[in-house]
Amino acid sequence: MPVKPRGASWQAAVSHKGTRIRKDFPTKLEAEIWEAETKAALLSGKEVNPVKASKPAITLQQLFELVAETRWKGTKGEKTALINGQDVVNILGPSRAAKSLCYEDSLTIKKTVIARKRADATINRKLAAFSVLVKEALKLGELDKPFDIGLIKERNTRVRFYEDSEIEAMLKWCDEMCEDELRDYIVVSLDTGFRQGEVLKITKRDAELEDLWTYDTKAGDKRDVPLTARAREVLLRRAKPLNDPDAKLFTQKPAWYREHWKSMQSDLKMVDDHNYVPHVLRHTFVTNMLLHTDIRTVQELAGHKRIETTMRYAKTSAERKRLAIKRMSDYQGAEIGG
CATH class of the missing domain: 1.10.443.10 (Intergrase catalytic core)
Known part of the structure; x- marks a missing residue:
C-alpha cells in the first residue's frame, strides 16, 4: 500500500500474514524509508512487532477550530478573538502541524502585522490569540513545553481628539x-x-x-x-x-x-x-x-x-x-x- 497523507502527517502501511502494520511520520520520506525497511525485514523472515497507529497530528486550522468552539464561543470578545485567531492561522499556515509551533512563529506574526502598519495594540491582540492556541496545544500534548510569546510594549501614543x-x-x-x-x-x-x-x-x-x-x-x-x-x-x-x-x-x-x-x-x-x-x-x-x-x-x-x-x-x-x-x-x- 503506498504512503498517503493523513492530516499534517504521512502514513505508511504494510500487510503481512493477515496483520496490517501502520505508522505515521512527519514527512513522506521518513514514511517511505520505514515502509521499505519493514517490507525487507518481513521478506527475510524477521519478526516485526505490530505498531499501533499513532494519533494523527493536529493541524493549526484544526487547533484553531477546537479553541474557537471550546474557549471563545459565547464570550463577549468572540468575534474579535475569531478574527485574530484565524489571521494567526493564515499567517503561519493552516496545514502546519500544531506540534511544530515555536518561538520563531511569534516573530513571524510580529513581522507580518508590523508590515501592515498596524498599531502595537493590534499586534498584541494577534499574539494573545496565538498564546491561547499554544496553551491549548500544550494541554493536548501536541507540544512538550511552553515558550515565550513576547508581547511588545505598547507605545504611549497621544489620543486623537477633534479640536x-x-x-x-x-x-x-x-x-x-x-x-x-x-x-x-x-x-x-x-x-x-x-x-x-x-x-x-x-x-x-x-x-x-x-x-x-x-x-x-x-x-x-x-x-x-x-x-x-x-x-x-x-x-x-x-x-x-x-x-x-x-x-x-x-x-x-x-x-x-x-x-x-x-x-x-x-x-x-x-x-x-x-x-x-x-x-x-x-x-x-x-x-x-x-x-x-x-x-x-x-x-x-x-x-x-x-x-x-x-x-x-x-x-x-x-x-x-x-x-x-x-x-x-x-x-x-x-x-x-x-
Whole structure:
C-alpha cells in the first residue's frame, strides 16, 4: 500500500500474514524509508512487532477550530478573538502541524502585522490569540513545553481628539451639503460618547427617557448618560414621526456612515489623517468631559472598566490645558468678586 497523507502527517502501511502494520511520520520520506525497511525485514523472515497507529497530528486550522468552539464561543470578545485567531492561522499556515509551533512563529506574526502598519495594540491582540492556541496545544500534548510569546510594549501614543475648530468644520460641511443624517450622528456621538453600534441602536423609547441608557457590550453591563440640550433635541426630533417605541432613530447601515464620512473627510482636506475616523468622536467626548468633571465620573460616563483607560485621555494638548487653567482662574475671580 503506498504512503498517503493523513492530516499534517504521512502514513505508511504494510500487510503481512493477515496483520496490517501502520505508522505515521512527519514527512513522506521518513514514511517511505520505514515502509521499505519493514517490507525487507518481513521478506527475510524477521519478526516485526505490530505498531499501533499513532494519533494523527493536529493541524493549526484544526487547533484553531477546537479553541474557537471550546474557549471563545459565547464570550463577549468572540468575534474579535475569531478574527485574530484565524489571521494567526493564515499567517503561519493552516496545514502546519500544531506540534511544530515555536518561538520563531511569534516573530513571524510580529513581522507580518508590523508590515501592515498596524498599531502595537493590534499586534498584541494577534499574539494573545496565538498564546491561547499554544496553551491549548500544550494541554493536548501536541507540544512538550511552553515558550515565550513576547508581547511588545505598547507605545504611549497621544489620543486623537477633534479640536473645536474641526468639529465646527464638520457641522458646517453637513449643513452646506444637506447631510442631516450625518450631522445628527456626529452631534449624538460627541455629546454621549457612545460607540457607533450604540448610537445605531437608539430607539424612540430610549429618546423619551430622562437619561440615555445603553448596554455596553465591551464592558458587559449597562450605563446611562444624561443628555445635553442639543443631543436631546436631535433624538426627540428624530423620534417624533415614529409610531413604534422600538423603532431605531438612525436607520442607515454602518457602511453608509463610513462612505459619507469619507466624502466629508475628502472635502475638508483631511484624507492624509488616518485617525480622522468616526470613533474619534468618542475620544473627543471623553477629552471634553475631563475639562469639566473628575476622572471617576468620566470613567463611568464612558463605560471604561479600568481607570487607566480613562487616564490616557488626560494627556491632551497644551491648548486644552491652558483652557482648563483659564476656567479655574475665571471661577476664582468670580468667587473673589462675589
